[in-house]
Amino acid sequence: MKYISTRGEPTGRHFSEILLEGLAPDGGLYLPTHYPKVDDATLARWRGLYGNGRPGGYADLAFEILSLYIDDIPAADLKALAHRTYTAATFGTEAIVPVRRLEPGLYIEGLSNGPTLAFKDMAMQLLGNLFEYELARRGEQLNILGATSGDTGSAAEYAMRGKRGVRVFMLSPQGRMSPFQQAQMFSLQDPNIHNIAVEGVFDDCQDIVKAASNDLDFKRRHRIGTVNSINWARLLAQVVYYFAGYFQVTKSNSEPVSFAVPSGNFGNVCAGHVARMMGLPIARLVVATNENDVLDEFFRSGRYRVRAAAETYETSSPSMDISKASNFERFVFDLLGRDGRRVAQLFGAGLAKDGGFQLTPGEFERIEAFGFVSGKSTHADRLAAIRSTWEDHGDMIDTHTADGLKVAREHLQPGVAMVVLETALPAKFAATIAEALGREPLRPAALVGIEDLPRRFTVMAADAAQVKAYIERHCRA
Numbered sequence: 001m002k003y004i005s006t007r008g009e010p011t012g013r014h015f016s017e018i019l020l021e022g023l024a025p026d027g028g029l030y031l032p033t034h035y036p037k038v039d040d041a042t043l044a045r046w047r048g049l050y051g052n053g054r055p056g057g058y059a060d061l062a063f064e065i066l067s068l069y070i071d072d073i074p075a076a077d078l079k080a081l082a083h084r085t086y087t088a089a090t091f092g093t094e095a096i097v098p099v100r101r102l103e104p105g106l107y108i109e110g111l112s113n114g115p116t117l118a119f120k121d122m123a124m125q126l127l128g129n130l131f132e133y134e135l136a137r138r139g140e141q142l143n144i145l146g147a148t149s150g151d152t153g154s155a156a157e158y159a160m161r162g163k164r165g166v167r168v169f170m171l172s173p174q175g176r177m178s179p180f181q182q183a184q185m186f187s188l189q190d191p192n193i194h195n196i197a198v199e200g201v202f203d204d205c206q207d208i209v210k211a212a213s214n215d216l217d218f219k220r221r222h223r224i225g226t227v228n229s230i231n232w233a234r235l236l237a238q239v240v241y242y243f244a245g246y247f248q249v250t251k252s253n254s255e256p257v258s259f260a261v262p263s264g265n266f267g268n269v270c271a272g273h274v275a276r277m278m279g280l281p282i283a284r285l286v287v288a289t290n291e292n293d294v295l296d297e298f299f300r301s302g303r304y305r306v307r308a309a310a311e312t313y314e315t316s317s318p319s320m321d322i323s324k325a326s327n328f329e330r331f332v333f334d335l336l337g338r339d340g341r342r343v344a345q346l347f348g349a350g351l352a353k354d355g356g357f358q359l360t361p362g363e364f365e366r367i368e369a370f371g372f373v374s375g376k377s378t379h380a381d382r383l384a385a386i387r388s389t390w391e392d393h394g395d396m397i398d399t400h401t402a403d404g405l406k407v408a409r410e411h412l413q414p415g416v417a418m419v420v421l422e423t424a425l426p427a428k429f430a431a432t433i434a435e436a437l438g439r440e441p442l443r444p445a446a447l448v449g450i451e452d453l454p455r456r457f458t459v460m461a462a463d464a465a466q467v468k469a470y471i472e473r474h475c476r477a
């Protein structure tokens with residue numbers, strides 16, 4: 001399998017060559033030249049392989065899917081990587097992504113039982129093992145520099161902790177993450193993990209990362225990389241749980257299933273799109289947004305309008321607070337018949353000049369064939385969904401999953417099971433849970449008392465030069 005760019009360049013790279021890279025050279029995103037089609041017999045075999053909680057079943061399924069897209073890692077090695085990643089020890093159950101039934105035809109798929117209680121662990125844990133493997137094979141090192149306001153940073157740190165050849169330098173705005181998130185990140189004692197608490201806001205952190213990455217000499221000398229959401233390996237890892245979810249709610253491969261996906265950067269639901277393109281019988285992909293409704297506006301009108309900072313709201317589902325959706329270009333490439341020139345026009349010069357674009361009526365019409373529908377949710381909707389799910393089912397869901405559930409209910413169809421993806425656990429969002437339910441959220445036993453653990457972090461001014469000097473010192477160590 002080779003990879004091409006959404007802006008048209010046929011780069012001809014293999015998986016391992018794009019694993020450690022960000023954007024394609026022409027500024028586009030990498031996608032495989034085609035989506036391998038999975039026939040009925042293969043689906044049936046995979047259903048048996050996953051086996052609904054069979055030990056190692058998820059890892060075996062992951063290996064099958066990854067193999068279709070990765071042809072430059074020996075099969076035995078790839079299988080071992082999958083089995084090292086997807087264990088009951090890391091994800092809590094042999095099912096890895098257990099589905100629970102809320103009501104007839106309405107299910108929740110638990111993607112958040114990994115170390116940081118959010119679905120990003122599903123991809124990031126695999127990425128950590130892939131990075132370690134590939135860096136060892138090349139005899140290289142990588143220093144991951146990132147900025148986080150919570151979720152992504154902790155998932156990256158828990159994936160890379162103790163990995164050979166990798167160091168993580170993670171900037172976060174001092175005192176602005178939730179106490180739980182701070183405890184999660186700062187309690188890591190691994191010498192290859194560096195938490196830098198910046199005296200500033202999240203944008204200051206991001207500006208420092210940009211400044212360091214734009215210093216090409218610094219970047220090259222210190223082998224600076226990222227683990228951002230456009231990484232193809234992350235997206236690919238997420239394809240697997242659509243299959244595992246499908247197998248859990250159906251008995252045969254003739255039953256259509258819809259998935260509702262709390263969305264921000266469009267990585268998660270784009271993986272659903274890939275699964276559907278491969279032939280998984282997905283009826284609808286329901287894109288759920290919060291008040292930051294860039295994506296809902298697009299799927300309703302064909303207009304993609306990047307939001308200014310002043311128009312990007314801080315909400316109680318903060319991991320969906322986006323101004324633009326960084327993976328979205330991948331779907332548009334497929335929507336437009338893989339016309340890289342048109343994508344380059346829309347996302348390159350057009351986006352820079354007009355802050356967005358409008359599809360032609362002919363282009364917009366095609367969305368239906370791809371199964372996408374959308375909806376949005378507000379703070380009040382979130383509270384209501386958390387409350388009713390708790391009162392009616394004794395099931396406590398987090399704020400992002402609540403957005404997904406609220407929008408899912410608007411798109412139920414008779415005879416089609418609806419699976420809402422649970423993207424985080426309520427323990428991470430105590431304040432909103434207290435507002436909705438008047439009590440503290442449930443917390444997995446392993447994380448009780450995490451706030452009392454010793455912390456390891458460095459406070460620093462919002463100054464790129466200081467951060468670069470710190471990285472320089474610790475790269476030599």
Ligand SMILES: *Cc1c(COP(=O)(O)O)cnc(C)c1O
Nearest residue numbers: 263264265266267268319423424
């Ligand atoms: C990252 C995240 C999302 C959004 O996922 P995308 O892949 O960016 O669309 C939703 N919910 C939670 C809890 C997240 O951490």
